[in-house]
Amino acid sequence: MEIIMKNCYIIECPQHFNLGLSLDCGQAFRWSFADDMWQGVAFGRFIKLQQTDNQLIIHNCTEDDFNSIWKHYFDFELDYEKILSSYDDEYLITAVKEYNGIRILRQEPWEALCSFIISQNNNIPRIKGIIERLCETLGDGEQGKKSFPSAEKLSTLTVDDLAPLRAGFRAKYILDAAQKVASGEIDFSKIRENPIEFGREELQKIKGVGAKVAECTLLYGFHKIEAFPVDVWVKRIMAEMYPDGLPECTKGTEGIAQQYLFHWRRMQNR
DNA sequence: ACCCAGGGTAACT
């Protein structure tokens, strides 16, 4: 008999939402599946989630938390039906049919930036390990429920302090990003307010941040869904399927199309 | 042991 935690919030699921796919399609790195539930931390809050036929159950979540954080985090305010049904390209139709329910999570900008700095020339299981050690070592809160350490905190550290993370050559990039964010040299509110091109230029002022990491930060940290990160998998997709570029139907939502294609292509290899 | 990973930088042509 299962013990239901108190502060359990239940809603009817929106259309086009698959919890497991959204949490495990390579856009976020702090969610894990155990005991029939997804669990993780975002915005400093530890929650567990289950998706049934038509319901989403969030444990350790008040109505206020849902309305102020999670509704936004899971992008429930965006009309995915409108976007996904506008794709008239055969590969996209296949990817959307097979992996319907992926949504672009609205992650915290600093966590997205730092996570995708760590992601460079790295594989997803190891990215998760480095981020877990980063949070357990330097985050706040109880063990296993730690927050993502702030840019302010990381900005005071040295590469030697980050040695336990085993992040390799990325450690110095993390620190440069933390320093530029903490000092205000990189201003997240200005990136959020301005057109995407501004964010591209700003973020690439950080050592170790090139076009791809900047696109990921803009897509997952600022929900600029026209951002189009090109990693090795998307390079393959472009070479194999779109030698003349993305189809017209993706204009303005390239990041969403990218996420479906990325996950679809990655699953094909296994 | 080997190849590769949600890349970027710097040093080359």
Next chain:
DNA sequence: AGTTACCATGGG
């Protein structure tokens, strides 16, 4: 302006 070696680490 367009290649290429190198960067740390460890998963598969």
